[in-house]
Structure formats: C-alpha cells, structure tokens
Amino acid sequence: MSEKIEILLVEDNPGDIRLTQEAFSECKTNCQIHVTRDGEEATDFLDQRGAYADATRPDLILLDLNLPNKDGGELLTEIAEDPDVRRIPVIILSSSASEEDISNAYAHCANAYLIKPVDPLKFVSLARTVEEFWFSLAELPSTH
Template sequence: MRHRTYDILLVEPKSDSVSRFTDSFETSETPNNVTVVSTGDQALDYIDQHGDYTDAPRPDLVLLDYHLPETSGIELLIELKDRPELQHIPVLVLTSSDATEEISRSYALHANACLQKPDSADEFDQMVQAIEDFWLNSVHFLPKEK
C-alpha cells in the first residue's frame, strides 16, 4: 500500500449519492480527502483554483456525474481532457443508467471509466472498494505539483 493521501473530487448534484460516496470513502483504508462540488462550474473553479477554491489541491481522481446543472458532465469531461495539464487526471464518469449512448460518448471523450451508480449503501461500499483497489492502490500517479 502506498503512503500518501489521495485528493478525490466528487462532482455530484444529488445529496443522497454524495452521502453514500463520502460515507464509503471515510471507511476506506487508503488515506483520502474527498471534496464535493455539485455543479460543473464549481468543479472548474476547484480545478482552476478560483473563487472559494484558491488553495484547492489538484485532484488525483475525479468522479463525475454525467448529468450536471450548469456546465454538464460531458462539457466538463471535454474541458479536462482537452487541457494538457489536466489530461493525466483519471475521470470516472458516473451514470444512473446503463444508457449505451452516454457510455459510448463518455469513452469517445476519453473518460477513464464509466460506472453505473449503485442503489444501496452496500453497493456504494463495494464500488468505492473497487475504486480504492484499482485507482488508488494499483495505478501509478504523477507526483503532486508543489
């Protein structure tokens, strides 16, 4: 296991999903800081360190809801993958359905994975455990910028 704390940006407008994700990450064995924003505009401010987020760390991982108010999940995905300084950040797109069109479009825009949001707390725990096992404990990340 690596000895570092991972910064995770959760871009999720639904409070029940936020609670389930954050509860699951709190019980994770891998040290992490989860920051939650509910819109694409807030996510861009966070990533660009604007407004309330001037001291925000660059996220190691982005969990991105497909359906967002204001700047959509797809627009945010395009922005993240178009900017060379952000392209290395893994983006996991979260969808509430198994709509082939959403999944296909996400992968075409270079999402690193598409995940269907679980229904139960146990399923959220399982998903977060899978994210932890692969993305936080197996994948090599670039060193943090200082």
C-alpha cells in the same frame, strides 16, 4: 500509497454525495473528498479560481453526468482539452446505463464508467474496488 489521496467528487445530488463520502470512509486509503455540485464549480476547482484559489489538485475525479449549469459531458471535454488537468484520471459515476452515455464518456477520454449502485452495501463494494485498482494497482501521475 501512504499519503492522502485527493478526490474531487462532482455531484449535485445530496444523497449521492453522502453515500459516496460514507463509502470511501469505509476504505483503507486515507482519502480527502472535495465536493463541487455542478460543472462550473468543478472548473473553478480544477483551475483554482475564486472560492477554490487554494484548492488541492485532485488525484482522481469522480464525475456525474447529469449536472446543472455545465453537464458532466461538457466538463469531461474541457478536462481532456486542458493540459494542466487532463492527466488526472476521471471516473464517470452515473446512474445512467445508456449505451450512448457510456460511448460518449469514453469518446471524451473518461478513464472508466461506473454505474451507481442503489444498494449502499454495493456502493461501499464499488468504492473499495475503485480504491484497490486506482490507489493500489494503477500507477498514477503526480498531480501535486
């Protein structure tokens, strides 16, 4: 893809936000990462409401499960039920390796479940793998 890839990162941990931004800055693809810090903000972003009235429709959503106000599971269910946004691939990016969390994510239409590496170099490797698969190999629907 030659155009800029729009990524919505839904994450409340400042350290994980920074690590994700840095990891994707190491990738070859021109990515723009938009950050929302809870499920309610993410809903406003996806629905282009309030402060996000001019938000760009993301090409990919990176979603943490443990969020304040509205958790990632609730947001994932809303995304799956919304015909305007359900075509956007959602990757769960969580520190949880719980079988229950993994099963629930896929049951609610997550496209992938990735466990956040603690090691920054492994996180960069994970970002490159996401980039390679989702932006080079997979065919994504147009969201713009």
